[in-house]
Amino acid sequence: MQRLTSKQVADYNEFGYLIVPDLISTEALAGYEARFVDIALGKVLCEPPMNVMRDVMVVKGAVEPETPLHAVNKLTNFEDDPVMFGYTNEPGLLAVIHNLIGQDVYSISTNLFNKPPGVDGRHPLHQDLRYFRIRPADKIVAAWTALGPTTRESGCLTAIPGSHKGQLLEHSDPDWEFVNAGFYGIDAPEDAQRVYIELQPGETVFFHPLLIHGSGRNRSDHFRRALSSHYASADCHQSERDWRAGKQARHIS
Numbered sequence: 001m002q003r004l005t006s007k008q009v010a011d012y013n014e015f016g017y018l019i020v021p022d023l024i025s026t027e028a029l030a031g032y033e034a035r036f037v038d039i040a041l042g043k044v045l046c047e048p049p050m051n052v053m054r055d056v057m058v059v060k061g062a063v064e065p066e067t068p069l070h071a072v073n074k075l076t077n078f079e080d081d082p083v084m085f086g087y088t089n090e091p092g093l094l095a096v097i098h099n100l101i102g103q104d105v106y107s108i109s110t111n112l113f114n115k116p117p118g119v120d121g122r123h124p125l126h127q128d129l130r131y132f133r134i135r136p137a138d139k140i141v142a143a144w145t146a147l148g149p150t151t152r153e154s155g156c157l158t159a160i161p162g163s164h165k166g167q168l169l170e171h172s173d174p175d176w177e178f179v180n181a182g183f184y185g186i187d188a189p190e191d192a193q194r195v196y197i198e199l200q201p202g203e204t205v206f207f208h209p210l211l212i213h214g215s216g217r218n219r220s221d222h223f224r225r226a227l228s229s230h231y232a233s234a235d236c237h238q239s240e241r242d243w244r245a246g247k248q249a250r251h252i253s
Helices: 008-013 026-040 090-102
Strands: 019-020 051-054 072-076 104-116 125-128 142-146 157-159 195-197 204-206 213-214 224-233
Touching: 008 019, 008 090, 026 072, 026 104, 026 224, 090 104, 090 142, 090 204, 090 224
Parallel strands: none
Antiparallel strands: 019 204, 051 072, 072 104, 104 224, 125 213, 142 204, 142 224, 157 195, 157 213
């Protein structure tokens, strides 16, 4: 079981994110990526709520994709896929999640991000809490695992350390020619100091839902792929209804 050190927990609390290597085997990561490719190519039936999201530049005809995979922006809601959901249940990931938000947790969101070369693909600076109604924010955490080298050239994550100590900011559609559906953004403070979270295959960054983060263009000649799950403590609440009854919520432990 992966136990975080007191320094690792302190760093997460101070900066809003934490990088941990070697939580998932190379073989498992290759299996998840192969499964994604089969789903994206239609070799495996993609049933709702799972969805293969096409990139906006391809949809609008601004880019002619080299292959069907070049047309895919991400795979969402893979909770019902017996292979892909194995990522969310990886023991190494869950051990870290338990260290950060407790033992009784739910999966509340799943994605595989597929950033092809040759498209814009940027994700504006944002806070993930914008997408969730449950609270408190400190009881929600994201896991984001690189499937291949994730560098500034290929459009790695960028973040503003410590920004999770602030409030949920107003989000809106960015004034860009091409922006994928649901990619809302904020106006970052002019004096904000960004870091670029470059990861090697298999490294995982865990981050707070109020952390301001985004990602840039893929300027490399290879795909930038990453798996991601959001987890919430069973202690979270939602005033309108019981969030645990939602289609995407899955009790993990």
